[in-house]
Amino acid sequence: MAQGSRGVRLASARFKLDAWLRAGRRALGLGPLRALARPARHLLIAPQDIRTSDPSIAVDIYAGLFTLGGRAVQADGMSVFEIAAPSWLWASELHGFSWLRHLRLSRSAVSRANARSLLQQWRERPDRRHHTIANEPATAARRLISFLAQSPLLLEEADADFYQRFMRLLAHEVRKLLRALRGGRPEQRLGILVALAYYAVCTEQPEAVAARLDAALSAELQACILPDGGHAGRNPQAVLELLLDLLPLKQGYIARRAAPPPALIGAIDRMMPMLRMMRHGNGALALFNGMGVTSPDLVAAALAYDDTRSQPVENAPHSGYQRLGGEDSAKEGVREGALVIMDCGPPSAGIGPLHPHAGTLAFEFSDGPQRIVINCGAPAADREALQRAARSSAAHSTLTIADRSSASFFERRDRYGRLIAGIARGPRVVATERQQADDAVVVLARHDGYAAAFGLLHERRISVGRDMVFGSDRLLPARAGKRPERPYALRFHIHPAVTVNRQSDGRVLLLAAHGRAWMFEAEGGAALEIEESVFFASISGTRRCKQIVVSGGTVANPDIHWQFVRAAIGAADFPAVMDDGAAK
Numbered sequence: 172m173a174q175g176s177r178g179v180r181l182a183s184a185r186f187k188l189d190a191w192l193r194a195g196r197r198a199l200g201l202g203p204l205r206a207l208a209r210p211a212r213h214l215l216i217a218p219q220d221i222r223t224s225d226p227s228i229a230v231d232i233y234a235g236l237f238t239l240g241g242r243a244v245q246a247d248g249m250s251v252f253e254i255a256a257p258s259w260l261w262a263s264e265l266h267g268f269s270w271l272r273h274l275r276l277s278r279s280a281v282s283r284a285n286a287r288s289l290l291q292q293w294r295e296r297p298d299r300r301h302h303t304i305a306n307e308p309a310t311a312a313r314r315l316i317s318f319l320a321q322s323p324l325l326l327e328e329a330d331a332d333f334y335q336r337f338m339r340l341l342a343h344e345v346r347k348l349l350r351a352l353r354g355g356r357p358e359q360r361l362g363i364l365v366a367l368a369y370y371a372v373c374t375e376q377p378e379a380v381a382a383r384l385d386a387a388l389s390a391e392l393q394a395c396i397l398p399d400g401g402h403a404g405r406n407p408q409a410v411l412e413l414l415l416d417l418l419p420l421k422q423g424y425i426a427r428r429a430a431p432p433p434a435l436i437g438a439i440d441r442m443m444p445m446l447r448m449m450r451h452g453n454g455a456l457a458l459f460n461g462m463g464v465t466s467p468d469l470v471a472a473a474l475a476y477d478d479t480r481s482q483p484v485e486n487a488p489h490s491g492y493q494r495l496g497g498e499d500s501a502k503e504g505v506r507e508g509a510l511v512i513m514d515c516g517p518p519s520a521g522i523g524p525l526h527p528h529a530g531t532l533a534f535e536f537s538d539g540p541q542r543i544v545i546n547c548g549a550p551a552a553d554r555e556a557l558q559r560a561a562r563s564s565a566a567h568s569t570l571t572i573a574d575r576s577s578a579s580f581f582e583r584r585d586r587y588g589r590l591i592a593g594i595a596r597g598p599r600v601v602a603t604e605r606q607q608a609d610d611a612v613v614v615l616a617r618h619d620g621y622a623a624a625f626g627l628l629h630e631r632r633i634s635v636g637r638d639m640v641f642g643s644d645r646l647l648p649a650r651a652g653k654r655p656e657r658p659y660a661l662r663f664h665i666h667p668a669v670t671v672n673r674q675s676d677g678r679v680l681l682l683a684a685h686g687r688a689w690m691f692e693a694e695g696g697a698a699l700e701i702e703e704s705v706f707f708a709s710i711s712g713t714r715r716c717k718q719i720v721v722s723g724g725t726v727a728n729p730d731i732h733w734q735f736v737r738a739a740i741g742a743a744d745f746p747a748v749m750d751d752g753a754a755k
Contacts, residue, residue, distance in 0.1 A: 207349065212375070216373055217322045218372070218422070220272045242260075244257060266304060269313060308351040312363050315366040318340070352364070364387055388434070389432045392434045407446075408465065415469065421439060443474070445484050445487065446470065448483040448512070452538075458535065459546065463707065495634075496510045496612060496635035508636075509636065509638065510537045511534050511633060526549065526592045533564075536640055541666070547561055564577050570631070580594060612634070622649035626648060626650055629645075630645045642732070645731075659723055660722040661722070664718045673701055691734070704716045
């Protein structure tokens with residue numbers, strides 16, 4: 172069996188080694204960047220913010236209502252920056268100022284005056300010198316990018332005094348980021364360098380400073396973006412968020428008639444096909460490794476800049492993902508027929524701010540615009556109890572042994588009170604082989620996450636055709652000797668928009684809201700049950716859904732064969748309501 176997915180572990184080790192080497196060079200290599208901290212005289216360009224905007228949110232902000240991080244706060248005549256934040260996530264989004272884009276969209280003098288007033292309130296907030304979430308490096312980097320992108324909103328009709336104070340504020344933010352760059356964690360540096368590159372592109376900087384910054388950004392991009400276009404943290408959201416920042420940065424270089432760093436162009440070119448790989452037919456991204464709610468509008472906004480109209484990656488051995496099936500339709504970006512996206516890598520080794528999940532060999536299955544089999548996904552980052560539940564293997568469409576996850580995690584809190592998770596134990600070897608068999612694509616993968624605790628390996632085989640998904644799951648001895656008997660559970664979490672009906676013959680009928688039906692059946696399991704589950708990644712919050720569970724408690728050599736096959740069912744049997752991204 173090919174060892175393709177072992178590249179995920181190698182990429183993780185390389186990232187850590189590069190982090191140590193870069194840390195040793197920072198004192199010498201970042202010296203020229205100190206010149207960035209000197210206030211620039213003028214802004215030369217304003218980069219474009221390609222994230223979607225909503226004018227109704229501008230109306231709410233004018234009325235003192237700030238809905239951020241899933242929480243709504245009414246200022247009621249007070250400065251919003253003096254109100255106790257309901258969560259660190261809400262505070263991070265508030266102090267990141269990305270919401271300014273909604274005010275800019277309204278194009279009114281009232282919105283411009285409101286934006287300047289809010290900026291002044293932020294500068295005068297009582298906690299500005301404390302170690303609050305406002306000074307956290309990722310928040311500060313987002314704020315600098317937001318100030319630059321929304322500078323037309325803040326500076327139009329402003330007097331010269333405000334302009335100079337704004338330029339000094341930008342320099343202050345740059346100094347803060349330079350300090351964080353020298354002493355920050357490896358996962359913070361890419362975001363910091365992207366923000367500093369924005370500032371250098373928007374202002375006049377010495378050639379030596381621009382060259383050193385380009386080199387530092389290039390080195391970080393090469394370390395964080397894998398050869399197949401995935402992020403070292405293995406979270407699909409990280410690819411999307413980075414693209415939404417790098418694409419305007421690239422355009423900024425071009426607007427200044429400067430050549431973008433080749434590493435930046437290369438990273439974008441690799442990430443575009445990877446983003447397509449992780450996208451289901453409804454535009455949402457697959458729920459792996461901390462992935463939560465995604466706006467299909469943001470995915471579409473990023474892909475609109477894909478000049479080459481790249482095709483999805485099918486085999487991503489460095490990132491540890493496989494894509495099977497799905498046929499092109501007449502509508503760009505939409506796939507027809509069965510589509511499976513499978514996690515064939517270990518959890519990320521604490522790379523990046525997003526939480527790793529124990530979802531090795533989990534998969535998601537969609538049919539055109541409708542997701543059928545899902546993982547539970549991740550709730551908001553400040554929902555700690557739900558985050559712990561979402562990390563478990565049981566929250567993924569994969570196999571568990573004795574109610575144990577294939578990986579365990581440790582937790583700690585950072586200086587800002589956020590809960591940070593890392594890998595304590597997990598799969599060390601994930602072997603993957605991809606084949607073309609007749610009219611179907613076959614992936615065979617195996618991991619050793621249960622070897623230490625139970626002496627067992629989990630092996631999964633999935634074959635996908637247009638109207639079927641065939642699979643099998645086996646438990647194999649990790650070492651020679653007697654094969655132990657362990658209880659196991661094989662879970663298939665079902666999207667909330669799919670109705671699950673148990674048939675008299677033991678099969679399960681899935682009625683999807685887009686007007687198609689699938690039949691599930693399994694052989695080799697002791698029991699097949701329909702149980703309750705939860706869907707954390709809904710736009711409307713946590714929702715109930717169902718899961719199909721195939722389990723056994725006394726079989727020493729489980730070899731479970733299962734399949735989803737398209738069924739011919741009358742239209743009257745289908746539910747009338749579609750939800751959570753299912754296209755009508």
